[in-house]
Amino acid sequence: xxAIRSFFADRGVLEVExxxxxxxxxxxxxxxxxxxxxxxxxxxxxxxxxxxxSAMKRLLAAGSGPIFQICKAFRExxxxxxxxxxxxxLEWYRPGFSAAALMTETEALLERLLxxxxxxRFTYGExxxxxxxxxxxxxxxxxxxxxxVRALGIAPQTATSLERDACLDLILSRRIQPALHRRPTWLxxxxxxxxxxxxxxxxxxxxxxxxxLFIAGVELANGYCELTDSKEQRQRxxxxxxxxxxxxxxxxxxxxxxxxxxxxxxxEECSGIALGVDRLVxxxxxxxxxxxxxxxxxxxx
Amino acid sequence: MASYSTNEFKSGLKVLIDGDPxxxxxxxxxxxxxxxxxxxxxxxxxxxxxxxxxxxxxGDSLEGADVHETDLQYLYYDGDSWHFMDAGSYEQFTADxxxxxDAAKWLKEQDLCTVTFWNGQLLSVAPPxxxxxxxxxxxxxxxxxxxxxxxxxxTLETGAVVKVPLFVDEGELIKVDTRTGEYVARAKE
Numbered sequence: 001x002x003a004i005r006s007f008f009a010d011r012g013v014l015e016v017e018x019x020x021x022x023x024x025x026x027x028x029x030x031x032x033x034x035x036x037x038x039x040x041x042x043x044x045x046x047x048x049x050x051x052x053x054s055a056m057k058r059l060l061a062a063g064s065g066p067i068f069q070i071c072k073a074f075r076e077x078x079x080x081x082x083x084x085x086x087x088x089x090l091e092w093y094r095p096g097f098s099a100a101a102l103m104t105e106t107e108a109l110l111e112r113l114l115x116x117x118x119x120x121r122f123t124y125g126e127x128x129x130x131x132x133x134x135x136x137x138x139x140x141x142x143x144x145x146x147x148x149v150r151a152l153g154i155a156p157q158t159a160t161s162l163e164r165d166a167c168l169d170l171i172l173s174r175r176i177q178p179a180l181h182r183r184p185t186w187l188x189x190x191x192x193x194x195x196x197x198x199x200x201x202x203x204x205x206x207x208x209x210x211x212x213l214f215i216a217g218v219e220l221a222n223g224y225c226e227l228t229d230s231k232e233q234r235q236r237x238x239x240x241x242x243x244x245x246x247x248x249x250x251x252x253x254x255x256x257x258x259x260x261x262x263x264x265x266x267x268e269e270c271s272g273i274a275l276g277v278d279r280l281v282x283x284x285x286x287x288x289x290x291x292x293x294x295x296x297x298x299x300x301x
Numbered sequence: 302m303a304s305y306s307t308n309e310f311k312s313g314l315k316v317l318i319d320g321d322p323x324x325x326x327x328x329x330x331x332x333x334x335x336x337x338x339x340x341x342x343x344x345x346x347x348x349x350x351x352x353x354x355x356x357x358x359x360g361d362s363l364e365g366a367d368v369h370e371t372d373l374q375y376l377y378y379d380g381d382s383w384h385f386m387d388a389g390s391y392e393q394f395t396a397d398x399x400x401x402x403d404a405a406k407w408l409k410e411q412d413l414c415t416v417t418f419w420n421g422q423l424l425s426v427a428p429p430x431x432x433x434x435x436x437x438x439x440x441x442x443x444x445x446x447x448x449x450x451x452x453x454x455x456t457l458e459t460g461a462v463v464k465v466p467l468f469v470d471e472g473e474l475i476k477v478d479t480r481t482g483e484y485v486a487r488a489k490e
Contacts, residue, residue, distance in 0.1 A: 028335050077308055077359065078338065080330025154356050162337070162358070169336030170356070177333070196335055219333065 001070065004090060007109050013066040013092060018055030020072060021046040024255035026053075027240035028196060029247060032076040034085075047252070048074035051274055052091055053197065054258045057226070060093055061265025068092035070277065081289045082218060085298050088277035095270045099211050099225040102271040103186055106213065106221060110184075114284055116215065119184040124207070127187055131179040132171050136191060137205045144168065151175070165193050181217040188212075197233070198224035211273075215283055223273030230262035302365040307340040307357050315347070315368040318355070322347040322366035322419045330359070347417060347424055367420050372413045383408065383426070385416065396423045404428045406461035407479045428479045433488045434458050435474055442470035452484075 005015065025033040025047035034048040049055070051073050059067055073089045094102055107119055128136040134147065144167035145159040152174050154162075162170070168191065176187075188211035192200050195208030209225035227233055237254045244251060261267075281293045291297045305314060310328040317323070323344040332338040338359035345352050347368060357363075373385040373394065382395045383405070394416075398405065400423050407428035408414065417424045439455035452464040455475075463477055465484045476485040 030332075030335055030337055078330070078332060079308075080332075083330055083332060152356065153354060158356070158358060158361070166337035166358070169333045170339060172336075173331050173333040173339070174341075174356075194336070222335070 003113055004070065004109070007112060008068045008092065011066075011105075013068045013094075014064065016056065016059060016064070016067045016069050017071070018052045018059070018069065020049050020074075022049055022055065022255075023047075024054065024253045024257070026050045027237045027244070027252055027254060029240055029243045029249055032078075032249075033252065034074050034076050043253075050075050051089055053272070053274070054255050056091060056093055056272070057267065058258055058261040058265075060095060060270060061261035061267040063266045066092070066094050079298060081291075082279065084278065084290055084294060086301070089274050090277050090280075091272065091274040093226075093270055093272040095268070097271040098269070099188060099209050099223065099271055102223055102225075102273055103188075103211055103213075106223070106273055106275070110215075113280065114215075116184045119186060119213075121186040121188060123189040124187050124191065125189065127176050127180075127185075128168075128171070132175045134171065136168055141167070144171075147171065165191070168194075177214060177217045177219070179217075180214045184213065184215045186211055186213050195227070195236070196224065197227055197236075199227045199229075213275075218279055218283060219276075220279055220283070221273050221275040223271060225269070225271045226267070228262060228267045228270065230259050233262055234259055302367050304362045304364045306362040307342075307359045310340060310342060315366040316344070316363040317366045318344070318363065321349075322368050322424065323353075324368070326352065331356075332359075347419065350425075368417060368424070370415055370417050373416050375408045375410060375412050375414050377410055378405075378408070385414065385423075385426075388413070394423055396426060400424065401426050404479075406459050407432050407434075407477070409434060409459060430478065430480055431476055431485065432479055433474050433476050434461070436465065436469060436471050439465065439469060439471055443467040 021036065023041065023046060031050045033050055036046050036048065037044060038046045052069050052071050056067060056069060070090050072086055074086050076085055078085055110116055125136055128134045141164045144164060145162060148154040148167050148170050149156050149159045152170060189207040190210040192206045192208050195210060198208045198210040200206050201209050211223045212219055213221040241251055278290055278294060282290055285293055287293055305316060310325055312325050312327060314325045315322060323346055325342060325344050327343040329341045331341050339356050340359055341356045343352060343354050374388045376384040376386050382397050383401050385394045404426045409432055412429055412432060414429065415427045434457040436455045437458050440453050451467050453467055454462050455465040455469060456462050463482060463484050465475060469475060474488040476488040478485050
């Protein structure tokens with residue numbers, strides 16, 4: 001922790017602290033938030049944050065300049081060797097940085113903490129072509145479903161219920177991630193449908209300016225060159241809620257304060273990244289299970 | 302039977318897949334990025350013993366299987382089926398060769414076996430981990446040879462063939478580990 005703080009102090013990045021409880025929460029369909037009671041606020045509910053992203057972007061829009069935060073984040077139902085529902089994130093934002101510049105800065109930080117040596121950079125498409133022999137942008141959804149049945153042993157009735165991105169996620173975690181075991185690797189330029197809060201790079205096909213770092217096959221960090229257009233951000237939030245309705249998932253309040261901040265704020269080109277600190281500690285200790293480095297995992301919390 | 306969602310999966314849970322009862326061996330939570338979460342599960346088919354791997358979407362559920370284990374006393378083999386009795390209630394059960402399988406060669410009358418029931422039917426029989434059986438047939442013993450480590454085959458009263466040290470004679474009782482099929486020691490009644 002001290003090494004992380006001194007890294008950012010050297011670079012003039014300001015440490016901030018933002019609320020863990022908030023009136024709104026992430027709309028992304030596959031992130032489930034803990035909902036708490038709070039009688040003193042309108043609506044009587046607050047959400048434990050799945051990441052400090054919204055609040056930090058509001059600071060950025062208010063002109064904070066480069067900021068970082070080490071905080072707890074909460075995601076319900078995520079529990080396993082690499083997941084604990086309560087976990088520690090390091091998240092930082094760099095106004096004026098491209099995705100490539102932020103990847104380079106992340107490498108410098110990790111070089112200090114883990115001494116990993118050089119890292120590879122693949123696009124999402126390159127990795128899928130190389131390790132799964134699939135063009136993730138051109139392939140049809142039925143052939144993806146067929147692939148997960150044939151190559152990954154998914155039951156056919158499960159496969160037909162999988163949406164396109166779920167098939168791609170499955171191939172990523174079962175085929176690509178294990179293949180990236182040997183060397184630290186960045187994946188960038190994700191499908192537009194997996195943009196989350198990243199801006200879209202126009203092109204053919206258009207891709208999300210999103211980047212993820214895998215070390216020893218473990219997903220360690222996820223970054224975006226941020227979407228700063230409040231209109232498009234609103235559309236994506238509403239799109240997420242529509243997907244939630246279709247999948248029978250709970251509806252959540254949209255973060256209108258973030259939308260207003262984007263609309264009126266000073267946020268221009270900016271890249272941000274979130275890094276799992278528990279996983280970082282696990283990797284530096286040479287362990288493969290979070291329970292090896294968490295004194296009190298959720299089962300004993 | 303209740304159904305179980307993936308977040309209730311844990312090793313030992315008995316579930317139904319395609320009409321067969323399975324026991325969960327391992328359950329791994331897999332979630333890439335901010336995408337769909339999956340559970341990758343290893344299960345043992347309780348009818349065939351085969352281990353399979355399945356991946357489920359997190360939140361999917363499986364019907365529970367009405368499976369339970371109990372200890373029954375083995376009574377006798379009538380040439381066609383094996384007969385067991387609940388030593389508490391005296392209720393009797395019969396099992397055919399599909400159910401008893403390889404356990405048959407370790408079953409000795411009066412021994413307590415762990416049996417698995419599914420929907421009230423006998424599903425499988427596990428012999429005790431250690432059984433004491435008489436040697437029916439083996440080459441003559443070599444007296445005093447307790448150190449060489451050499452072995453010879455011996456046919457036991459149940460028909461099982463195990464490797465025994467050279468000093469073991471016909472008519473002697475030996476203790477066998479049924480999980481490995483290996484000789485453990487000579488035994489007294």
